[in-house]
Amino acid sequence: MAEVVIIGAGLTGLSSAYWLEKNNFFDYKIFEKQDRPGGLLRSEQHDGFTFDHTGHLLHINDPSFYDFLNEIAAIEDFNLITRQSGIYSNNVVTEYPFQMNLHGLPTDVIAECIEGYVTRNQAMRKPKSFYEWVLKYFGKGMGEHFFFPYNSKILSYNLKKVHPSWNGRFVPSTTLKAIIDGTLQPAAHTKIGYNSSFYYPKQGGIEFIVKKLVAYLKNPVQTGYGVSHIDTTDKIVYFDNGQQERYKHLVTTMPLNRLLTTIKTPSRSSINQAADKLLCNAVININIGFSGPIDTNKHWLYFPERTYPFYRLGFWHTICPSSVPTGHSALYSELSYLPGRTTQAQAYKRADLARKQVLDFVHMTADDIVAQKILHLDNAYVIYDAWREKNLVGILQHLHGLQIHSIGRYGEWKYSSMQDAYNDGKKVAMELMQVYNTSSPTIVPAQLAPAPSAGSIIRSTEKIIRRVT
Numbered sequence: 001m002a003e004v005v006i007i008g009a010g011l012t013g014l015s016s017a018y019w020l021e022k023n024n025f026f027d028y029k030i031f032e033k034q035d036r037p038g039g040l041l042r043s044e045q046h047d048g049f050t051f052d053h054t055g056h057l058l059h060i061n062d063p064s065f066y067d068f069l070n071e072i073a074a075i076e077d078f079n080l081i082t083r084q085s086g087i088y089s090n091n092v093v094t095e096y097p098f099q100m101n102l103h104g105l106p107t108d109v110i111a112e113c114i115e116g117y118v119t120r121n122q123a124m125r126k127p128k129s130f131y132e133w134v135l136k137y138f139g140k141g142m143g144e145h146f147f148f149p150y151n152s153k154i155l156s157y158n159l160k161k162v163h164p165s166w167n168g169r170f171v172p173s174t175t176l177k178a179i180i181d182g183t184l185q186p187a188a189h190t191k192i193g194y195n196s197s198f199y200y201p202k203q204g205g206i207e208f209i210v211k212k213l214v215a216y217l218k219n220p221v222q223t224g225y226g227v228s229h230i231d232t233t234d235k236i237v238y239f240d241n242g243q244q245e246r247y248k249h250l251v252t253t254m255p256l257n258r259l260l261t262t263i264k265t266p267s268r269s270s271i272n273q274a275a276d277k278l279l280c281n282a283v284i285n286i287n288i289g290f291s292g293p294i295d296t297n298k299h300w301l302y303f304p305e306r307t308y309p310f311y312r313l314g315f316w317h318t319i320c321p322s323s324v325p326t327g328h329s330a331l332y333s334e335l336s337y338l339p340g341r342t343t344q345a346q347a348y349k350r351a352d353l354a355r356k357q358v359l360d361f362v363h364m365t366a367d368d369i370v371a372q373k374i375l376h377l378d379n380a381y382v383i384y385d386a387w388r389e390k391n392l393v394g395i396l397q398h399l400h401g402l403q404i405h406s407i408g409r410y411g412e413w414k415y416s417s418m419q420d421a422y423n424d425g426k427k428v429a430m431e432l433m434q435v436y437n438t439s440s441p442t443i444v445p446a447q448l449a450p451a452p453s454a455g456s457i458i459r460s461t462e463k464i465i466r467r468v469t
């Protein structure tokens, strides 16, 4: 029995654990299905190269997240890097973001983008879809030359059925002046957007954070524990390995659709039906290491055109030189598909084509390849369709009523970053601490308490819990 059981040791679950411990609360257990913690923040060491489960760059604008990284590691363990990214279309690389860096594109493309912007439907009251949202704020030309094909590729879904809230906060706005400046001058606007600079660990890939955090925590992460089902009446989690655990509060970061199918409750049928309606795509992440250099200073490039099945190409050696052996280079490309509509076999066929195109693009041949790792992200981008919009809040509230806190990118079925994952974990831990502080005022916030030893904290917390229960 643990007062709090955390499912999943990705960044969200680990952040929950961190914030519980920060509040001197140790009566929790954290379980992970895989053989090591990290979730999407795992890095694979392969033939001298380090490949993440696709590019994971730290965009920090919350001082709390910065302090957290500085506490579990040291901020000097990270490089702060100014983004060098671009968009490849019409046989040229233009600067990101597209909507204010048209310089270099063919004249007719520029004309269509500017005309579309000037004649955009500003009067549209409430865009009903992401497609309409683009028409309202950027116009048809930019839609057709960038936003529509790029976002269709990243989501593998019809943008007319995607809610406008998808991705909106991450898309920089533009003005006519910015568009014209960015047409007349090369690289007129480069330091724009939430990701204009980023941090990345100097060594070890993005998993460096996970390793530091797990080492920092007092309680262990128990790996090899995949949830098979949950009894919400008796509050017991059952695991695939035959073990079980009682809980008072369940914090879960596993994908919401999977969570719903594991719940055994009287209202099961309606909740289980919901699981099938929640849509999320998958990503195939192709990592290739080369014996020689690639001639680019870019960290990544966006590929909006439909002739390329992949939507992005990133360069490991420019993001982090230590992730490749000296004199070598490495890249990753990403392509998405929607399981249920496209089979995995079909997706891998497209990945094969993508791989060939990537080699041509960087002027490499199969003989130059010295390492390759193809990774599959079972859950990548949640689809913000009408069903999600209508039902998600109700589902999460229902679970909350059962003392199940479903949080994180897939627990809350949303588009979010590592910083968001950190904050999701922090938020739930603070909410739980309020519950415990109310019922047991002797558990005080860490900063107000004298510094007792970990052992005495565990013993006294257990005593308090026993008294309360």
Ligand SMILES: Cc1cc2nc3c(=O)[nH]c(=O)nc-3n(C[C@H](O)[C@H](O)[C@H](O)COP(=O)(O)OP(=O)(O)OC[C@H]3O[C@@H](n4cnc5c(N)ncnc54)[C@H](O)[C@@H]3O)c2cc1C
Pocket: 007, 008, 009, 010, 011, 012, 013, 031, 032, 033, 034, 037, 038, 039, 040, 041, 054, 055, 056, 057, 058, 059, 225, 226, 227, 228, 253, 254, 255, 258, 283, 377, 379, 380, 381, 407, 408, 409, 410, 411, 416, 417, 418, 419, 420, 421
């Ligand atoms: C393609 C892509 C690119 C991204 N790039 C960036 C980026 O550049 N910068 C950025 O800030 N963010 C990026 N993100 C977002 C970032 O990866 C997520 O916000 C973050 O990793 C979410 O962490 P999480 O713990 O919520 O989920 P996860 O990392 O998915 O962790 C969930 C954990 O639960 C475990 N689990 C699942 N099912 C079970 C079960 N049945 N029983 C027990 N455990 C289970 C999983 O194994 C996993 O360890 C990207 C995401 C994707 C998909």
